[in-house]
Amino acid sequence: MPLNILFAARPERWVIYERPLRDALEKAGIKANLSTDIPAQDVDYIIYAPNSDLQDFTPYSRAKAVLNLWAGVESIVGNETLKIPLARMVDPGLTKGMVEWVTGHVLRYHLGIDSDILRRDAKWEYRTPPLAPERQVVILGLGALGKAVAETLVYLGFSVTGWSRSPKTVDGIDCLHGEDGLKEALSRAEIAVLLLPDTPATQDIISSETLAHMPQGAFIINPGRGPLIDDNALLAALDSGQIAHATLDVFRVEPLPADHPFWADPKVTVTPHIAAETRADTASEVIVDNIRRGEAGEPFINLVDRKLGY
Structure with missing residues (x-):
């Protein structure tokens, strides 16, 4: 049965990430329904940007992890509705x-x-x-x-x-x-x-x-x-x-x-916040590797320590 993977970020990010994520999922042999619109109770993984409209994680009862598109997590790490693992982006x-x-x-x-x-x-x-x-x-x-x-x-x-x-x-x-x-x-x-x-x-x-x-x-x-x-x-x-x-x-x-x-x-x-930007192709591989890990029962990588804040 395909995994349900919700892409929860602004529309312009979906345009950039949709193809690299689909390619990375196919390369990893993961069958998935990747979409920006999936009923909360059916979502297995959330690919996430903190400026997304999604701020209440309570309805996502089946989700196994939130996979952040950004290196910074300061605006999400304190979200009290987020009870599942949160992985920050460490993109080569x-x-x-x-x-x-x-x-x-x-x-x-x-x-x-x-x-x-x-x-x-x-x-x-x-x-x-x-x-x-x-x-x-x-x-x-x-x-x-x-x-x-x-x-x-x-x-x-x-x-x-x-x-x-x-x-x-x-x-x-x-x-x-x-x-x-x-x-x-x-x-x-x-x-x-x-x-x-x-x-x-x-x-x-x-x-x-x-x-x-x-x-x-x-x-x-x-x-x-x-x-x-x-x-x-x-x-x-x-x-x-x-x-x-x-x-x-x-x-x-x-x-x-x-x-x-x-x-x-x-x-x-x-300079206008240009020192380093997440690259869609390499970031997609990192995200998909964490999904593969979750499905294989392996530890997620780049997990955020909520007490430390990063």
């Missing part, structure tokens, strides 16, 4: 995209590319940029994305420190954790990359207090979550020169409001 395509975007911006800051672009009337001066081993890069967050970014930067020769809330071990990376570890990590951070989830414990982790631990003239790259940064504290640190420049891809409100001071600050680069 998204991970590769994040690695490439972060690496590009780290190299931009490391090499001083912005300042090396001359106007015709500028003074012609030679300088010797530092090599990667002379540059300290700190990654806040050592989940799948942070680990992949850190390993790539180590491969390029950078001196990389990683920080996480709980102890982690990654080959070639000095891994710190906890409050004291955060202070130590930031004290090294000539370039800081924020790849933490949005949880009550990580909100405003970049504050006036933590910014003060960073070296004078450091750089910040945030492709993680907007609430990680206290906006006013960052603006003050940019104004004082404590932070030389910040590249921000995520914000508390998106699109970034037209009157937000980030737009007018020459020391801020704003």
Whole structure:
């Protein structure tokens, strides 16, 4: 009997995902009724985006798991009607995209590319940029994305420190954790990359207090979550020169409001939440693998820890 798989996301996502999901199901040998309209009591799996109209999971009494299309789960993890397993998206395509975007911006800051672009009337001066081993890069967050970014930067020769809330071990990376570890990590951070989830414990982790631990003239790259940064504290640190420049891809409100001071600050680069996007083909394979696991009685992968919030 075919599985009933509900696609619960906005219509534009269905257009993008329908064919890759059907192809992945066929490749896995799974017979399924994949649709955006299935009676709640008949649904076996829910492929889900948190901005979907579906917010009450109570009627889905037969469903075995909710398979999130996004890496972020902060807007669904606290839903009290959701009693079944919730899997977040860990997509190889998204991970590769994040690695490439972060690496590009780290190299931009490391090499001083912005300042090396001359106007015709500028003074012609030679300088010797530092090599990667002379540059300290700190990654806040050592989940799948942070680990992949850190390993790539180590491969390029950078001196990389990683920080996480709980102890982690990654080959070639000095891994710190906890409050004291955060202070130590930031004290090294000539370039800081924020790849933490949005949880009550990580909100405003970049504050006036933590910014003060960073070296004078450091750089910040945030492709993680907007609430990680206290906006006013960052603006003050940019104004004082404590932070030389910040590249921000995520914000508390998106699109970034037209009157937000980030737009007018020459020391801020704003990008429109493009650092990493879930790729329909690779994400569909991840989702279908979890459906296969559920039907085979194997453990689901990428399960969310409700207590931790990710």
